[in-house]
Amino acid sequence: MIQIHSLSHAIGDRDILSGISWPIHDGQRAGLVGVNGAGKTTLLRILAGEIRPDRGEIVKPAGCRIGYLPQEAVSFTGRTILETVMDGLHEIGNLEHQIHALQHQIGQDPHNPVLLKRLGELEHRFDQAGGYRAENEAKAVLGGLGFRPADFSRPLSEFSGGWRMRVYLARILIQNPDLLLLDEPGNHLDLPSLEWLEQYLSRFRGSMILVSHDRFFLDRLVDRIAELEMGRLTVYPGKYHDYERIKAENRERIEKKYEAQQDEITAKEALIARFRAKATKARMVQSEIKRLEKIERIELPGQEKSLHFKISVDVPSYKDVLRIRDMSFRYETDWIFREVSLEIFRGQKAALVGLNGAGKTTLTRLITGELVPQSGVVRLGERVRIGYYAQHQIDALDPARTVLEAVTENASTTQRQPIRDVLGLFGFTGDAVDKRTGVLSGGEKARVSLAKILLSPVNFLIMDEPTNHLDIRSRDALESALSAYDGTLLVIAHDRYFLDKLISRVIEIRDGRIAVFEGHYSEYAARRTAAGPVRKPEGKPPVPPSGRKSRERKRREAEARQRISKDRNRLNETIRRIESEIASLEKERAELGSRLADPAAYKNPEELRAYQGRYRETGEELEKLLSEWESVQSEYESILAEIS
Incomplete structure (x- = not known):
């Protein structure tokens, strides 16, 4: 759990955050809302460690990994799209570098048990960190965000700011951080990519704070709403529509209490005014004055001013x-x-x-x-x-x-x-x-x-x-x-x-x-x-075909349906075969990993090299199978789209 304690921050002479405290639990999915300028981005930047608050502290568990997507693009010059995304996997990159260096040492001293044991440990950590799957996952995320395979090797500098933000979003997502901070992630996405991101985030298992003005997006993804208003943070349970309901109910309840209190105050003031001049009622009047002074006055929350305007049409167009x-x-x-x-x-x-x-x-x-x-x-x-x-x-x-x-x-x-x-x-x-x-x-x-x-x-x-x-x-x-x-x-x-x-x-x-x-x-x-997409072409209607041409067309369409059906069945069988092979390889790698983790394995150098060699082979085979599965799955989805 991450704990925010009494956090305050000002920009110039304006207090943006005033004494905020907020426990962020594991797996929590919060939508952070507020008017423009309320301090949402400031709070995210403090959590990400980009700026220091004026007062207060943030307590994080040791090793807590935070991924932050800002609203503005970050520059990564001289790298391709795929390299930019993969560079974000610091742990995997470091392990890969260590493995290559160690393999070079083992090439010069192939029977050194200390080096062999260290290699086994590093390869096991590399596998556990997802090293063998990382590139395929990066490609899948980039594809979901709208990039084509041909784009992966293109320099990032060739793309506009909006597309660069997608690359940075992919870089953050594949890091699988403990806390994901997203500041308006949908701003640079089209609808299909936004829907893909929504599905991806729904499967994310870490904690997440999402700044968005898209109510549909918030309702699909969050389990609470944190509202920043006048420097204060109020957390409401549930979706965005629950927040709107609860906030309205709270305001109505406070207004009723306020009205009841005002009636009580008016009555006491009237009683005091009526009997103040009478000496026989002096003790009662003083008692009522003290009671009146002790009343804790209820303050009404600020009423949001309704925003309305009319777009005028001076001269209407023709039909x-x-x-x-x-x-x-x-x-x-x-x-x-x-x-x-x-x-x-x-x-x-x-x-x-x-x-x-x-x-x-x-x-x-x-x-x-x-x-x-x-x-x-x-x-x-x-x-x-x-x-x-x-x-x-x-x-x-x-x-x-x-x-x-x-x-x-x-x-x-x-x-x-x-x-x-x-x-x-x-x-x-x-x-x-x-x-x-x-x-x-x-x-x-x-x-x-x-x-x-x-x-x-x-x-x-x-x-x-x-x-x-x-x-x-x-x-x-x-x-x-x-x-x-x-x-x-x-x-x-x-x-x-x-x-x-x-x-x-x-x-x-x-x-x-x-x-x-x-x-x-x-x-x-x-x-x-x-x-599938509804097709209703605009423009001139097609010329009706003759009976013979219509029959010919029907024959071709029937043949196409048969071909598509055969392709679908073939691809479905291929997907099942690949998935079975992947499951078998993953089981074998788990067993090899257990053996390599056993100190007894290092007493027999020849047997150890065999385990390590097979461990590397299964990693390479698994990467090829995952790549093949991705290709076949893409083809299968294209077939389904053609059917629809």
């Missing part, structure tokens, strides 16, 4: 907002879209989904006119005015302008109060609106850019990850404003709760094709899970 017909686009030789079609109509609110690299951002840039297709038509309707929010737009902010000036220049209103209301939603209150944008953090700049778009006179909003730098209250307010928005919305987001509340149409990009699902995101996700 047809967007029409794409037989559009194809490529970057150099890589085709992103081939003859795709799509229609969007006024008032529709749609989510754009797909793997990272599938073409979501490319499609938004084609719609806004930043890119031009090689063929086909991308046409906006009459009176359509686009407001486009994307992460890269923070670079367009003038660093010399204040926050207020930046959002006012294109606003649809000149009234200051509506503008200040929107800025307050994104954390800019009081004098903060007079800050120069050049001194803001990346997250603050992103919120300024978002506010600027929402205040602009547009009727077609295209938003790429608008919730990334918002706390839960701000997300709620944004979701409410977008729900009431009279214009058209196309949004890319990985917050499933946000999507499910907001959109009624899902546009999926996959393998260069566009498919549309009419319904909420949860319905789309359930359908996709049950039967």
Whole structure:
């Protein structure tokens, strides 16, 4: 167990943490929540040992391993992706180095029993640490986070900041730490990778503190919520929705006690005032005054101010907002879209989904006119005015302008109060609106850019990850404003709760094709899970084939189904065979490890070398089998996807 004792920390003259105490038990899975600036990242950095608190202490067990994922990418220059991940396994790397050095010594003195015994001990420790499985596990984690096998040998420097964060996340995960600290791990993930991470973390056996503004993610993974508010930490048992319920119930209970106490105080004050002037009641009055002074006054918890704003549409568009017909686009030789079609109509609110690299951002840039297709038509309707929010737009902010000036220049209103209301939603209150944008953090700049778009006179909003730098209250307010928005919305987001509340149409990009699902995101996700991605091509209907061609097509489809069925059965048998061989090898290695751990084994050098040689052989064989299993399993999953 890790124990936080009376922890306090200030930034400048502002107290961020005030006397926090918190026992973190083995296996505990806590969601750490609070408004932006509450101190969540500060607390994680103190736990990770990156900064020292002003007061208080953290007591950790000896040898406690902590893995910390910050919000900003860490630089690892000159290494490939796989090397960067594997370099995080310090114990395995050190053991491997010692084993190689010892093997070199044994080559010069092959009968030295001391060296042979030491080699056996090191190889056993290497195996127990997962050394023989480490590379395959690293590849599996990288694959789950969206990397292709061909990416593993590419330099990390070739990838964007978001992809580098995925590499660093993989590096942390395969270390299997005792305490895992994750600061907004979903910010740089697409929906499939986020769902994979959710499954991975659900199997994690260590303790975990997770900072996230994704309620769906929190509800799936945590067993308690720790809320930072005004420097204090309050822990609530259960999931995020339990925390919301308990907090509301607590507030209601305190309000009732407060009202009852106020009634009592009012009654006593009235009694004192009535009889104060009467000498015969002096003793009673003094007694009541003392009772009144002894009452411990109940303080109401601070009432969270509701965040509301309206996104106005000055000029509505015509019914047809967007029409794409037989559009194809490529970057150099890589085709992103081939003859795709799509229609969007006024008032529709749609989510754009797909793997990272599938073409979501490319499609938004084609719609806004930043890119031009090689063929086909991308046409906006009459009176359509686009407001486009994307992460890269923070670079367009003038660093010399204040926050207020930046959002006012294109606003649809000149009234200051509506503008200040929107800025307050994104954390800019009081004098903060007079800050120069050049001194803001990346997250603050992103919120300024978002506010600027929402205040602009547009009727077609295209938003790429608008919730990334918002706390839960701000997300709620944004979701409410977008729900009431009279214009058209196309949004890319990985917050499933946000999507499910907001959109009624899902546009999926996959393998260069566009498919549309009419319904909420949860319905789309359930359908996709049950039967693979829903395919509803937009555009011209296919020409009905003649009867003879139809029969020919049916024959080909039947043959394809038979081939797929045979391949599935063959692969299933192969997987079972490999798993049986893996189990047999692991059993043999366990027996060899027990023998090598027995001091009696070192009395016979020849027998000892035989055990050690076979131990190394089984390790190599096991690594090959695991690699083969991974390849066959991947092929098997592809077959299942083809069936669905």
